[in-house]
Amino acid sequence: MVGISGLSDAGLRAGSLAVFQMVPLMAGNRLSFIADFMGLSYHCLRYLHSSVGVMAVAQTVGHIVLMSRVRRFNLEIVQERFGILAGGSLLGLFLISLPFVRNVLHETFLKLHVGLAFFMFYSLWRHMGAERHTLRIALMSALGLFAVSSLLRGARIIYRNFTWKQQWARATIFPGNDVMEIQIKVPRPWVIKPGQYLYLWAPRVSYLSIFQSHPFSIAWWSEDANGRATTMSLLVEPHHGFTNSLRHKSNLNHSFRVAIDGPYGRTVDTSRYNTLVLFATGIGIAALMPLLKSAIKQSKSATTLVKRISVVWQLEEESDERWVASWMNKLLEEDNESKILFSSLYVAQRFDNDEDEENNYKGKVPIPYGKRVKKLFARADIREIMAKEMQERRGRTLVAVSAEGKVRDTLRKLMREYIEKDVDIQELDFQPHGWHKKEMVKHKGVI
Numbered sequence: 001m002v003g004i005s006g007l008s009d010a011g012l013r014a015g016s017l018a019v020f021q022m023v024p025l026m027a028g029n030r031l032s033f034i035a036d037f038m039g040l041s042y043h044c045l046r047y048l049h050s051s052v053g054v055m056a057v058a059q060t061v062g063h064i065v066l067m068s069r070v071r072r073f074n075l076e077i078v079q080e081r082f083g084i085l086a087g088g089s090l091l092g093l094f095l096i097s098l099p100f101v102r103n104v105l106h107e108t109f110l111k112l113h114v115g116l117a118f119f120m121f122y123s124l125w126r127h128m129g130a131e132r133h134t135l136r137i138a139l140m141s142a143l144g145l146f147a148v149s150s151l152l153r154g155a156r157i158i159y160r161n162f163t164w165k166q167q168w169a170r171a172t173i174f175p176g177n178d179v180m181e182i183q184i185k186v187p188r189p190w191v192i193k194p195g196q197y198l199y200l201w202a203p204r205v206s207y208l209s210i211f212q213s214h215p216f217s218i219a220w221w222s223e224d225a226n227g228r229a230t231t232m233s234l235l236v237e238p239h240h241g242f243t244n245s246l247r248h249k250s251n252l253n254h255s256f257r258v259a260i261d262g263p264y265g266r267t268v269d270t271s272r273y274n275t276l277v278l279f280a281t282g283i284g285i286a287a288l289m290p291l292l293k294s295a296i297k298q299s300k301s302a303t304t305l306v307k308r309i310s311v312v313w314q315l316e317e318e319s320d321e322r323w324v325a326s327w328m329n330k331l332l333e334e335d336n337e338s339k340i341l342f343s344s345l346y347v348a349q350r351f352d353n354d355e356d357e358e359n360n361y362k363g364k365v366p367i368p369y370g371k372r373v374k375k376l377f378a379r380a381d382i383r384e385i386m387a388k389e390m391q392e393r394r395g396r397t398l399v400a401v402s403a404e405g406k407v408r409d410t411l412r413k414l415m416r417e418y419i420e421k422d423v424d425i426q427e428l429d430f431q432p433h434g435w436h437k438k439e440m441v442k443h444k445g446v447i
């Protein structure tokens with residue numbers, strides 16, 4: 001190693017490298033904000049953040065092991081005491097970031113993560129002492145980046161949610177089977193681009209919701225004369241925390257105060273492609289609807305090269321098609337002249353009996369999709385579907401995906417052989433977790 005002349009030097013070098021890794025790790029408290037700034041996807045930045053974090057842990061372990069070979073720890077020395085505290089908080093950060101903690105207690109993880117990171121920062125500062133100028137400058141730049149990104153984010157939240165006429169955005173919940181629609185009226189409309197999502201803060205939903213905000217894709221919107229979205233809809237699948245509290249509020253028949261933080265997300269420009277293949281499982285359809293809506297709008301105004309759009313959607317239950325039925329019908333109607341939109345719904349579970357159907361469909365209009373929508377009672381065979389799509393495609397093709405992990409893995413593998421043949425694959429910022437599979441298909445056939 002260059003410039004290293006012994007264990008002590010190597011230990012100090014490992015420690016210094018760990019401190020330098022802290023700069024990108026502490027650059028902001030909202031990964032989506034940094035991801036947009038760097039032009040990366042949310043997931044890509046999350047992996048990057050985890051990888052740099054793991055490297056920092058490895059270098060810290062190296063630092064501790066090597067320094068302990070050179071001299072004995074003396075906890076009476078303040079600097080060494082803070083060294084132990086910094087190492088301990090980094091270990092804590094590592095442990096709470098393991099998937100089984102992060103996924104199960106996400107909110108607790110987020111709060112602890114930020115708290116431990118600040119404690120580690122302070123401990124490191126005290127551990128290094130005044131003579132380590134370069135390292136202290138590195139830590140100060142991390143703090144500076146954190147402050148600037150937080151200020152910019154705060155300013156955008158105020159800009160988006162407050163005008164002289166309207167303070168706060170207002171949300172109304174429309175309950176549905178399994179998934180609810182949250183309609184948000186925003187004080188300051190903007191032109192929505194496909195691929196955007198926002199963080200929703202709804203302080204009155206539960207005692208703890210004041211401390212939380214959650215990301216949701218903008219699934220649909222209505223526009224003013226300038227094409228800016230005045231009201232937008234989110235499709236929300238309830239889990240156990242904030243989304244479950246939202247579900248309990250779904251019997252409210254009045255709107256309530258919310259704030260939005262966003263929009264975030266890499267926008268997807270579909271107009272350069274001739275064929276779009278949109279692949280979703282379950283609630284993933286929420287992230288794909290905007291691509292569909294904007295592609296049909298562009299097709300009507302002849303501002304796109306798209307000649308064929310194929311939507312492949314794997315649903316768990318037949319009634320799930322209600323989530324987007326009215327929007328899908330609207331798009332099919334708008335596309336009546338060009339007829340570029342085709343859709344295949346793969347339904348894993350059909351209603352078992354009339355009572356189920358009656359309960360789920362009560363008071364709702366039937367779905368008059370028409371011939372361009374095919375409904376199959378089977379699980380989607382991705383290999384077979386993609387082989388067919390690749391045969392039928394015309395020219396440059398975009399495969400956009402918002403689907404559970406297994407489906408994405410298969411698609412990625414399949415797409416490798418087409419990469420050189422004008423086919424791009426894009427995984428959207430929202431990727432649903434594998435949905436709970438109930439029963440396997442009882443009926444098969446095509447409607």
Ligand SMILES: Cc1cc2nc3c(=O)[nH]c(=O)nc-3n(C[C@H](O)[C@H](O)[C@H](O)COP(=O)(O)OP(=O)(O)OC[C@H]3O[C@@H](n4cnc5c(N)ncnc54)[C@H](O)[C@@H]3O)c2cc1C
Pocket residue numbers: 042102103104105106107197213214215216217218234235236237238239240241242243244283286287429430431433
């Ligand atoms: C970019 C993006 C877009 C999304 N769009 C949608 C959408 O359109 N519709 C939809 O139903 N869901 C969407 N989600 C998922 C949604 O954010 C979570 O389901 C929601 O935050 C769960 O809240 P909860 O407190 O009820 O979760 P919990 O019951 O506590 O946990 C359920 C799951 O959600 C994850 N989760 C919890 N909080 C967050 C958070 N703040 N950020 C990310 N994940 C979290 C947990 O890791 C866990 O896997 C999106 C997620 C991302 C990252």
